[in-house]
Every structure is written in structure tokens, then in C-alpha cells.
Amino acid sequence: MITLTWLYILGGAMFAAFAILSAADRTHAKRLGNAxxxxxxxxxxxxxxxxxxxxxGMLVLCLVGLAGFGLVGRGDPETTSVKEREALSARLGNRLFLPALIIPVTALLGTIAYNYTPFGQSGLFDPKWVTLILLGIGALSAVAVTMLWLHPPVLAPLQEGRRLMDSVGWAALLPQMLASLGAVFALAGVGDIIGGLAGAVIPEGNRFVAVAVYALGMAGFTMIMGNAFAAFPVMAAAIGVPLLIQAYHGDAAVIGAIGMLAGFCGTLMTPMAANFNIVPAALLELKDRNGVIKAQIGTALPLLLCNLLLIYFLAF
Structure with a gap:
């Protein structure tokens, strides 16, 4: 049976290859730090x-030290030349994006087939992680198709992957780190403290104010912590479970799912979500490093209001 462990091995092998290629790149000024x-x-x-x-924990502190002291930087490995890329772009146009579609198509159709056809009875995949496993298979399939179709250099996928990860840098780890921070906050009882403060502010029996505090709290904590996954355990423990679900008998699925969407509205408005808002500005070489955030606020605020109303009208 293919389990989640296989994906961890695949991811570990990929990052190990990035480390080896970085160490071997003598044109890279920070190759040892990257490695x-x-x-x-x-x-x-x-x-x-x-x-x-x-x-x-020590491993994470070492990662923080490497990034914090500026020992990690962007590499520029040679794969295909600019002329070769321009020639492929002119010849193939938007068909170049077709391999990328293999990944979501494999995950979607494979999950449907595994859940609703006899294929699911094969026991090939761990049923708890079918979609993630198929996502990994889709990524490998996309690479294989691209190699057979375009015939790039053998190391091109790894070198280009390294270049991309070097460009994103430490921000690539923010979602995992911040999600862990949310779990730490929950274990530390931050949700209980906020729940006590909210209980003193929310009028008894006023369901709308409770929903508003929950939705706005999800967005606000996401802006502070940079990730809705980090904000969710705190706001769920503070308001979502004790008030909206237990006291007002709300639908847990609606409150949880749309609450996350409210948190994602906060993601659109914070520099703490560096991998979404700061890294793209750097990659696009925008003069205003907060330009992405400013462009998204006009969408985030109305969407937050819509999510608030959706919780109120659909969850009860």
C-alpha cells in the first residue's frame, strides 16, 4: 500500500537533490548556505x-539561523538557454502549460475513481491520503511527459526546481511553521483566553455578533500569524466550538469551512503571508513590495463580509 510516507520520501529526495546541486554550483556565492x-x-x-x-526543534533553529544571517540566496543554474526557451515558446505557445494540467487532473479524476469505482477496492493507496498521493503521482507524471515531449537536459527539472525554491527561499516554509505556531497557541490556552474576553464582549444570545467576532477574528489572527491554518485552532477553541457549535447548535462543517475562507481573506491583506504577498512582489520586481497586498484589499474586504453572512445564514 502506498502511504503518506512515500510522499515524504519523494519530497526528501527532491530537497536532497537541491542540496547536492547547490553544493556543486561553484558560481553560487551562497552555495554552502543553500546546501x-x-x-x-x-x-x-x-x-x-x-x-x-x-x-x-534544533533543526528548525538551524534553518532560522541560516536564513536570518543571510546565508541563503538565489542561484542561477544553467538548463536551457534564453534562445531555446524563446524558440519553444514561439513554436508551442500555450501548449507549454499542458503538462501542468496533468497534476490537478490526476488528483481529481483519480480521487473520484478511487472513491466511486472498484479501483478503490484494490487497496493500492492509503484511503486517508488518496488525494495527496495522487497529487504526487500527478507531479511525477507531468515531469515524465515533459521530458518525453520536450527533451530538456536530464537535470533540468531539478535545476529549475532549485532555482524556483532559491527564489522563494525561507518563505517556502512559512505555512508549515505558522500552522505549527497555531497548534502551540492552542495548547498554550490562547483560545481559552480569547474566548473569555469574547464572552465578556458578545451580548448573550446575539448570534450575529458571535459570528462577526469569529469571522473577523479569523481574518485578524491570520493577518497577525500569516496563515489561516495557524489562526483556526485559536478561533475555533475561543468562539467556533463553544459558542457557534455548542451554544447556538451551528453546523460544524459550515462554520469550519467558511471560517477558513474568512481567514484566507486576512491572508490577502498581510505581509506576514510572505510566500503569497512578498515573494511574488520580489519575483515580479515590483517597486512597491506591498503592491500585491494593496491590489488585493479591494477583493478581500467584500469577500470577508460575504463569508460572515454565509456563516450566519447557512450554519444555523
Whole structure:
């Protein structure tokens, strides 16, 4: 049976390849820092279960040190030349994007087939992680199709992957780090404290104010923590579960799902979500590093209001 462990091995192998290629790139001024950074991430993927809490904590501190002291930088590996890329673009046009569609199509159709056809009875995949496993299979399939179709250099997928990850840098780890921070906050009882404060502010029996505090809190905490996954355990413990679900008998699925969407509205408006808002500005070489955020606020605020109303009218 293919389990989630297989995906961790695949991800670890990829980051290990980035580390090796970085170390071998003598044109890269920060090649050793990059090699150490991606090598540590590879170690966490491949052996994280065996390192223990202390070992993984030390690993994270090493990652923070490498990034914080500026030892990680962007590489520029050679794969195909600019002329070759321009020639492919002129010849193939938008068909170049077809391999990328293999990934979502494989995940979607494969999940449907596994859940609603006899294929699901084969026991090939761990049923809890079918979609993620198929996402990984789709990524490998897309690479294979691209290699057979375009015949790039053998190392092009890894070199281009390294270039992209070097461009994103430490921000690539923010979602995982911030989600972990949310779990720490929940264990520390931050949700209970906020729930006590909210209970003192929300008029008893006023369901709309409770929903508004929950939705706005999801957006606000997401702006502070940079990730809705980090905000969710805090706001769920503070308001979502005790008030909206238990006290007002709301639909847990609606409150949880649309609450996350309210949090994502906060993602659109914060520099803390660096991988979404700051990295694109850097990659696009925008003069205003907050230009992406400013462009999104006009969408985020009305959408937040819509999510608030959806919770109020659909969850009860």
C-alpha cells in the first residue's frame, strides 16, 4: 500500500537533490548556505520521525539561523538557454502549460475513481491520503511527459526546481511553521483566553455578533500569524466550538469551512503571508513590495463580509 510516507520520501529526495546541486554550483556565492538549508529540510522529510521533538526543534533553529544571517540566496543554474526557451515558446505557445494540467487532473479524476469505482477496492493507496498521493503521482507524471515531449537536459527539472525554491527561499516554509505556531497557541490556552474576553464582549444570545467576532477574528489572527491554518485552532477553541457549535447548535462543517475562507481573506491583506504577498512582489520586481497586498484589499474586504453572512445564514 502506498502511504503518506512515500510522499515524504519523494519530497526528501527532491530537497536532497537541491542540496547536492547547490553544493556543486561553484558560481553560487551562497552555495554552502543553500546546501545546508535544503539538506536540513531533506533530513526533516526523510528522518523527522526519528529525530524526536528536541532534534526537530534544533533543526528548525538551524534553518532560522541560516536564513536570518543571510546565508541563503538565489542561484542561477544553467538548463536551457534564453534562445531555446524563446524558440519553444514561439513554436508551442500555450501548449507549454499542458503538462501542468496533468497534476490537478490526476488528483481529481483519480480521487473520484478511487472513491466511486472498484479501483478503490484494490487497496493500492492509503484511503486517508488518496488525494495527496495522487497529487504526487500527478507531479511525477507531468515531469515524465515533459521530458518525453520536450527533451530538456536530464537535470533540468531539478535545476529549475532549485532555482524556483532559491527564489522563494525561507518563505517556502512559512505555512508549515505558522500552522505549527497555531497548534502551540492552542495548547498554550490562547483560545481559552480569547474566548473569555469574547464572552465578556458578545451580548448573550446575539448570534450575529458571535459570528462577526469569529469571522473577523479569523481574518485578524491570520493577518497577525500569516496563515489561516495557524489562526483556526485559536478561533475555533475561543468562539467556533463553544459558542457557534455548542451554544447556538451551528453546523460544524459550515462554520469550519467558511471560517477558513474568512481567514484566507486576512491572508490577502498581510505581509506576514510572505510566500503569497512578498515573494511574488520580489519575483515580479515590483517597486512597491506591498503592491500585491494593496491590489488585493479591494477583493478581500467584500469577500470577508460575504463569508460572515454565509456563516450566519447557512450554519444555523
Amino acid at each position: 545546508a538549508f535544503w539538506g536540513l529540510i531533506a533530513l526533516s522529510f526523510l528522518a523527522g520521525d526519528h529525530l524526536g521533538d528536541l532534534g526537530n
